[in-house]
Amino acid sequence: MWTNAIAWLALTTFLSQIPLPLNVPLLGANVGAVFVLLSVAYWIFADALTTLLVALVTTTWAVLPLSPWGPDHGVAGFVVPLVVFTAAGLTARYAHVYHHEHASFLNGAHPFDAALDTTHAVVWGAFHFTLEGLLREGYRRKLVAELDEHERRTLRTGEQVRWINWARLASCRARFVSTPQSIEDLVWAVREARSRGLHVRVVASGFSWSSLVPSDDALIFCERLNRITVDASDGAHPTVWVEAGVTNRELNRELARHGLCMPWNVVLETVRVAGIASTGTHGTGKLTSTVGDLVLAFEVVDAAGELRVLSEETVGAEIMNAARLGLGLFGVIARIKLRVVPMYRVRQTDQRIAATEMLERLPSLVETHDSVELYWFPFNRDVWMRTIDRTDAPRTSASHGFWLRTLNFLQNAAAIVFFDFVTKLVPAITPALLRVGMFMLPFRTRVLDLPESHHYHHWIEIMPAGCLEVGFKADADFANVRRAWATTERVVDAYAKRGLYPLNISLNVRFIGSSRTLLTPAYGAGMTCYVEIMWMGRPKGWAELSSELCRAWLEVPGAMPHWSKEFEHVPGVVPIIRASLGDRHARFLAALAKPGVDPDRTFWNPLVHRLLDETTPT
Numbered sequence: 001m002w003t004n005a006i007a008w009l010a011l012t013t014f015l016s017q018i019p020l021p022l023n024v025p026l027l028g029a030n031v032g033a034v035f036v037l038l039s040v041a042y043w044i045f046a047d048a049l050t051t052l053l054v055a056l057v058t059t060t061w062a063v064l065p066l067s068p069w070g071p072d073h074g075v076a077g078f079v080v081p082l083v084v085f086t087a088a089g090l091t092a093r094y095a096h097v098y099h100h101e102h103a104s105f106l107n108g109a110h111p112f113d114a115a116l117d118t119t120h121a122v123v124w125g126a127f128h129f130t131l132e133g134l135l136r137e138g139y140r141r142k143l144v145a146e147l148d149e150h151e152r153r154t155l156r157t158g159e160q161v162r163w164i165n166w167a168r169l170a171s172c173r174a175r176f177v178s179t180p181q182s183i184e185d186l187v188w189a190v191r192e193a194r195s196r197g198l199h200v201r202v203v204a205s206g207f208s209w210s211s212l213v214p215s216d217d218a219l220i221f222c223e224r225l226n227r228i229t230v231d232a233s234d235g236a237h238p239t240v241w242v243e244a245g246v247t248n249r250e251l252n253r254e255l256a257r258h259g260l261c262m263p264w265n266v267v268l269e270t271v272r273v274a275g276i277a278s279t280g281t282h283g284t285g286k287l288t289s290t291v292g293d294l295v296l297a298f299e300v301v302d303a304a305g306e307l308r309v310l311s312e313e314t315v316g317a318e319i320m321n322a323a324r325l326g327l328g329l330f331g332v333i334a335r336i337k338l339r340v341v342p343m344y345r346v347r348q349t350d351q352r353i354a355a356t357e358m359l360e361r362l363p364s365l366v367e368t369h370d371s372v373e374l375y376w377f378p379f380n381r382d383v384w385m386r387t388i389d390r391t392d393a394p395r396t397s398a399s400h401g402f403w404l405r406t407l408n409f410l411q412n413a414a415a416i417v418f419f420d421f422v423t424k425l426v427p428a429i430t431p432a433l434l435r436v437g438m439f440m441l442p443f444r445t446r447v448l449d450l451p452e453s454h455h456y457h458h459w460i461e462i463m464p465a466g467c468l469e470v471g472f473k474a475d476a477d478f479a480n481v482r483r484a485w486a487t488t489e490r491v492v493d494a495y496a497k498r499g500l501y502p503l504n505i506s507l508n509v510r511f512i513g514s515s516r517t518l519l520t521p522a523y524g525a526g527m528t529c530y531v532e533i534m535w536m537g538r539p540k541g542w543a544e545l546s547s548e549l550c551r552a553w554l555e556v557p558g559a560m561p562h563w564s565k566e567f568e569h570v571p572g573v574v575p576i577i578r579a580s581l582g583d584r585h586a587r588f589l590a591a592l593a594k595p596g597v598d599p600d601r602t603f604w605n606p607l608v609h610r611l612l613d614e615t616t617p618t
């Protein structure tokens, strides 16, 4: 709101520099004064108090002794307000990205309506938000009831809605959409879709790269299901019931209020629990597992539109182990019961180390530390190695505050400029840029609360990079990890010799412990290694290089791509996945059939059919 208020004052001050032969009391004879009058006229139809606020705030600013209001301030009178307006506008825009409201289809179906909405937000956002705040505090109850009813109707049903995921790789045009605000609404939405004879898929935040979400039938947006109920009554086994659309950020905040946290998690904070508990997501650390492994129960709406609870008590362990990486097939998730832990701190150490030394010491490094995570920026001799260990040491001041977030924002903005735009123009500059990038990384030790170490990189939402990841069981001596690493270096070099630099961000390596969930490469005993590549833009050769690496990494028996990352473009990938799954494919389908949540495969979409349908040719 404050940035919008500054933007408003900057805009009107800028306009006030242009003289006009029409005097407005207190505001003078200038375009800014007339614009304020027009704004007052605009707001008077909505609310008298807000109208008064527009007039009062602007007039107070205009008559302040040091205010640069009105003509006669020279070039600075134009330039300074314009710079302030742009900066405040950009801040407001990125605050919007940061808080990530996903259902963009609600912003107005017609581009003209959307443009009007944006103009309104950019120009009068401060007054709009003030009015909203007042309404929330009980001002104009009748209007609130009308707006609530309007919102409910808008959210309940939409038709022919186009949707695209964050990475802009997977899209659909849904015949029917609904954004339930309560679990009753969710039940209604599923029944309504079924009564129309439609298949149903759900969008959490849409951060999955693969086409797991799209359905041209019915799409349900679960982002308004955001209630959290913490149960810390058993101090040794705290749990939390979380509605499907709760984001990691909301969950972390609520858990922290109770001195609790997730024992492991993904990096991104704007994903929603139902999304991360459906796709086999993971963090880092040999004592960790997949997010699905933290699930104690799912409350789902089945294909008949009935609410039911899936837990080991109600359906048994095998079915739960399938549902814990259910890809949205075990019904529409309404709520999830998660195991959580008392908050603790970790010592996080970032070091620069030669790749050869790191590879040699890898077994002992992984043995010694709770977590070892590696980042290699191609064409560098060294790697960034992060170790994480539980500690009782006090939290250091250099934590995840304003400066880290600002630094992350600038790093990501630089990545967009350099690795997307510049390398597109001059691809051969990629190695030099990656070396500079490595040089600029801060290497230090910090003591953090565990969630800060999970979500160490902020603002990733602004840079939709490409991403492919494969998981496999690490050999006892890490020989297959070393091979995966060496293959990456060799392939990157071979492409560079051809003048191609498609891997223009990083190779990331993480290790996790064993998992119970049937469809993950981490299933069963032993440590799992996840190797992941990320690239910006779509540099020449990205599809060939990522396919080549993916297929090479998948040679390890049991290896599988991450379900929500990019893999659909890799030739022959589905037969490899099915071979890696072995009998777990049939076990998964049997577990899915047994509780009868979806006898007609209502919750399947084309990608799931391609991956799992025993009758679909691979």
Ligand SMILES: Cc1cc2nc3c(=O)[nH]c(=O)nc-3n(C[C@H](O)[C@H](O)[C@H](O)COP(=O)(O)OP(=O)(O)OC[C@H]3O[C@@H](n4cnc5c(N)ncnc54)[C@H](O)[C@@H]3O)c2cc1C
Pocket: 166, 201, 202, 203, 204, 205, 206, 207, 208, 209, 212, 213, 222, 244, 265, 266, 267, 268, 270, 271, 272, 273, 274, 275, 276, 278, 279, 280, 281, 282, 283, 327, 328, 329, 331, 332, 333, 334, 460, 461, 564, 565
């Ligand atoms: C920048 C970035 C960083 C990431 N970091 C990591 C990481 O560290 N580790 C990792 O493992 N992954 C990571 N991922 C991947 C990400 O965690 C997964 O793609 C996750 O599934 C996305 O969550 P979402 O809320 O966007 O879900 P969506 O992509 O919207 O949905 C994922 C799946 O869940 C299903 N689903 C969603 N809600 C429901 C519901 N209510 N009922 C039934 N099914 C539902 C959807 O249909 C879909 O099949 C990252 C992704 C990005 C973009």
